[in-house]
Structure formats: C-alpha cells, structure tokens
C-alpha cells in the first residue's frame with residue numbers, strides 16, 4: 001500500500017452497528033481533523049479532477065460537501081452542491097434513491113449545470129452506489145456531461161461499482177481506497 005493510502009486509511013474509524021445493527025460505519029472525522037491527511041486527500045481528489053478534465057465539482061450532502069469544496073478550490077473549479085430534498089431555494093431537479101440504511105431524495109439547482117459542463121461527482125463513501133447513481137442521473141438530466149465519480153473509499157462488498165456502471169457510461173469511477 002502506498003504511503004498516502006496508509007495515511008488516509010489510518011485516519012478512518014470503524015464504528016460497528018451504526019446507524020443500525022449490522023452496519024460498520026466508516027467515520028472520516030479523524031481524517032478531517034488531521035491537516036496532513038485532509039490536505040493529502042484534497043490533493044489526490046483535485047488531481048483526479050484535473051486528469052478527467054472536469055469543469056465542475058458536484059459534492060453530495062453532507063460529507064461530499066466537506067471533501068468536494070476544498071477539491072474545487074484546489075482544482076480551480078466551481079462547486080455545485082447536490083442537497084437532500086427541500087433545502088435549495090431555486091428551481092431544482094429532484095431524484096429519489098435507496099441507501100444502505102434507508103431511502104432519500106436529492107436535488108440540484110437546475111441552472112447550476114449546463115451542456116458546457118463536465119462534472120466530477122465527489123463523495124466520501126461509495127457503498128451501494130445509490131447516492132452516486134442518483135447524482136449522475138441529475139447531472140445528465142441537467143444536460144451536463146459526466147467526467148467521473150471520485151470517492152475516498154469504495155465498500156466493494158456492496159456492489160456499488162456494478163450498479164454505477166450504466167450511469168457512468170464509460171466515465172471513470174476512482175476510489176482512493178478499496179475496502
């Protein structure tokens with residue numbers, strides 16, 4: 001394992017049976033609290049944004065905001081928030097999706113993404129892939145192109161990569177850590 005992967009992995013805490021029995025929650029708050037690890041993560045995700053020729057970073061509420069916003073600044077790109085339904089004041093596109101624990105709806109301001117945009121979706125965890133899939137559907141419904149999806153970690157045993165493949169349509173899914 002590379003030094004950066006070891007640095008990132010060593011700052012992720014496993015919390016068993018949260019938020020419900022049987023789920024091992026991957027807590028990134030120790031990583032966020034460590035400047036060297038958070039900077040290394042931001043740099044690694046910004047490098048993916050540059051390599052995929054992204055023109056915008058879409059961050060997924062809430063943890064995707066924490067990671068995506070500094071990535072956008074570091075890469076010199078605009079940041080677009082995809083929020084849980086009911087939080088954005090303007091005209092939105094809305095998409096329903098299922099989670100490892102529950103279901104939800106997300107929204108984006110329709111005017112924030114255009115046909116000129118190539119979007120990199122940034123989040124902390126790819127689990128079942130439902131959230132990222134819904135985000136890619138929003139990006140495409142807004143008329144923008146997909147540069148890819150970049151996550152800190154992929155929980156491989158939940159099959160998110162396969163679920164996401166049709167929505168990616170050949171665009172890359174980049175996970176810094178495979179769990």
Ligand SMILES: O=P(O)(O)OC[C@H]1O[C@H](OP(=O)(O)OP(=O)(O)O)[C@H](O)[C@@H]1O
Pocket residue numbers: 060061062063064098099100123124125126127128129130131132160
């Ligand atoms: O691949 P999936 O099965 O869709 O799961 C991954 C999503 O779940 C978590 O977000 P959550 O909805 O728990 O929201 P939070 O960031 O507000 O904690 C995580 O941050 C991802 O967005």
Ligand SMILES: Nc1ncnc2[nH]cnc12
Pocket residue numbers: 023024025026027100125127128155
């Ligand atoms: N096991 C998990 N840990 C952290 N975030 C998640 N989102 C979905 N599943 C998760």
